[in-house]
Amino acid sequence: MFIRRHNVILGVMVLLLVCMAGYLATRYARYDFRGDLPHDLEQRIARAKLGSKIVTTLPARPGDVYGRGLQTPIIMAASRQVPSCFIDPSLIKKTIKVGETEQLVDDKEALCELLFDLARILKLSVGDLNVHLALRKEEYAFAQERSYRQKLAAWREAPDGPKPKKKSTELRFCWIKHELTRAELDALKTWKTDLAKRAKLATKTMADDVGQAYRKTQRNKTRAVGIQYEWRRSYPNGSCGATVLGYLNRNNEPGGGIHSSMANLLLSKDGRMVQYADVKRRAYKVDVKESEMPQDGCNIYLSIDLNIQNTLEKNIARACKKFEAQWGTGVVINPWTGDILAMANVPNYDPNLYNILPREEHHRMLNRAICMPYEPGSIFKPMIAASAVQLGTVNWDTIIDTGNGTYHAPRGGRISDHGARYGKISVRTGVVKSSNILMAIIGGKLGNQTLHSLLGTWGFGQETNICLPGESGGIVRPLDKWDGYSTPRVPIGQEVSTTALQVAMAYGAIANGGLLMQPRLVQKIVDANGKLLLDVPAHPLRRVLSKTVANQTLGVLEEVVQRGTGKNCKVPGYRVFGKTGTAQVAGVGGYLDGAYCGSFVGGAPAENPALICLISIYRPNRRIGYYGGTVAAPAVREVLERSLRYLQIPTQEETSADSQRPHSALDVNAGIRAGARSAGSIPIPSVSPGSERTWGALIPGSEIFPPHGGLTDTHKDAIQ
């Protein structure tokens, strides 16, 4: 009995299956046979599939930019998410009866109520809000219409696809306020919750139809208001280092500085989450294959030391203000590694407020240290003199007769020492006193061809390839355009234009024993997961002077500060070297009357240079002062004094008092250690020479940055 009944059930099921197969087969055969399949079936299927999915953008975060403190990374630019409020006015609708049919029309009363509420919560003016919304509606309609007409025109020219359809011109998205405060955000959320509660209460207390209409209106209002989180770039240091940093605008487009040159690494790639949705557009499953994870941008660690940067900016600003200068620029470098420790420009700007900077003030965004070449003047002399000594044309003690203060160069016009009469002086004294005539005579001895090749050797007329946009290589005219006037003028820093960075790097070469270094601004690049992508090593370009000549030049430069034109740069406790320069500003057809650029480049300590600082003050008020030794040297002194103390470089007394020094006098890091011990600020264990890793590992963040002194004796010897 059981078996028979079972067979019956089985039979019925088989029958059902056969019927179903028959039905499907007939259906398929009918479509196939009659050929009434829609021609765009595949497109329809694709559309249906697309319609059944919800695609959400997963915003990725642009990378951070870090500067450094003494040993710790300090953030210079970072992104955070800020809430913004928007509305979708197309959702505020109501149904009205027109004859027998029902129509959806704009609910102006509800929209008005909504605007009032938003204005109250977000502290805006209702009138402004209304005008803003109306304008956005007009703009959107216009944009849609224009887009449709363009597409239609394109289609008429080449009608290869379906005729474009006119899209709705109804505005569906309008920003109300960006960057809500926490209080505003909370108020907005509370308002939405209250609306929902009121709607619920209304359905209970009001008559059915009235309550339902009220509930619908409240629901529409709630749904129409949205909160979206946007990325906002912040620059916590304000204008400090702004020209080096640049900025990212609201659309993540870079605006100068490191943000432009490293845009491909800093900028991120948004991800997307694709979810299957049911008929009510509720997500129920994630499509893993089509979804993509967001890729955050890389973090970039710069060599900029924000404390030195701040000091440099302040002092340049002070000098510019005091001498009523047009602008000022400055660079501080580590001569051993080529690290740019500070690069400042005045006037500058605050990248947080880039969007309110008027067009006529956009010059503030210029990084003049690299993109504004100017005639260097006398700060150019030591390079030429040192090269002449290196080539054996003269030596530092060669006596040259500078006459009575005026010199007529062969086919080269008149050169003067501006009233000073030095007579017979050695090359050393000539550089110390900054004699133009002496340098013109040396230029004559070298000849144009040698001079021209020397400029190339020192890196003038070429870009330094620092990773910043808009770098100028300076101006060095081709040799065939040089004439008799060039020979005496190039050695005194005329007829050539250089950038502040080029000059600073050249002085770095004198300070480190004759090696021209590649400037290093980016030290490390780390991806969003903390993986080190790039560790930029110190890179010597070429030898420009022998070690002996470089050391001799350093001695001469020290004399410039001790007894020459750079007395204003004496720093108590340190042996400072440097050179002043006052260049006339070239205009169309000659030098401008009364326009000068006063510069000073200095470094310390002379026995083991840790810093080189160059400051140029462009077109100071002549009546107040314009010589490099007056306008720039005090600022350089201030920067050097503060920076040396900050870096804990021991003074001469401290160095001589420290008889237990484990390193030679040329080890800056040993100096830092000694300084730290005497200051008692950081407990530093004793380490064997060359083991900077061990020392660095004990300081938080030092695995990111090497100590400021840069290199140990071993490293320096390796470079040498």
Next chain:
Amino acid sequence: MRYVFVILMLTAIALGVVHLRRTQRRLCNEIRRLDARHTVCKRELWSYQVESGHLLSPGEVAKRLKRMGVVDETTFPNRLVPSDAPEGGE
């Protein structure tokens, strides 16, 4: 007896499936909740990061020192700048 056994088994399987489904939904919701919380935490973290950067910025540190009346030992008294007399042909 067999029917009862089959029905009980089916009921047990159905209950098991319902339980599994419920647990899965609960865990899904938990993941979503944690994900949302994670996003909120990250947002806060980014804000704090910017805030800490602001607090560590040299300008801000100097301002606070000034407000607290702490003497910045790297501030040096103004020195006299000699006259603007040129020395040599700068």
